Amino acid sequence: MGKIKTFEDLVFNPHxxxxxxxxxxxxxxxxWMEAKHAVMRFDNGxxxxxxxGNMFYSNGIDTYEVGILKEGVLCYDTPITDDVIGYVNADEVSNIMKQIQELE
Incomplete structure (x- = not known):
């Protein structure tokens, strides 16, 4: 596995x-105009x-809603979670990203 990707590697675009x-x-x-979205895929699929944004599980300022993807589709059956994860800060997003990259 290469360098672990973190929150700082995400590129946010208008949702x-x-x-x-x-x-x-x-x-x-x-x-709705201020909603942002970032997607990143990892080598493990x-x-x-x-x-x-306020319409998600996010305060629209410094917390985020995270979904885990498998082959580009939301995945609800990993050891990490069985749902989206709401109201997490940037450090928590990085931690979740690390866990995803370690999945087999």
Whole structure:
């Protein structure tokens, strides 16, 4: 295994929900426009999806919602978790990323 990837290696882009924001009422448009998403795949076939925004399990500032991917699809049956993991900070995301990269 090469260098362990961490939170700092993630590249956040506007979440796909932000494309739909122009059709939403002004009262919720801003939070949808600010939603961010990063996806990273690892050599073992697993990956991570990290989202940030008030409509997720995230405070939209410095906590994130994490999903584990297997072959690019959300996976709910790993030793790490059987669901998405919400309200985790950057260090916790890095720890989860390390655990994912160690899966066989």
């Amino acid at each position: 796909s929900v932000s494309k739909e924001a122009c059709n939403l009422p002004a009262s919720i448009r801003k939070e 697993y990956g991570i999806s990290v989202v940030k």
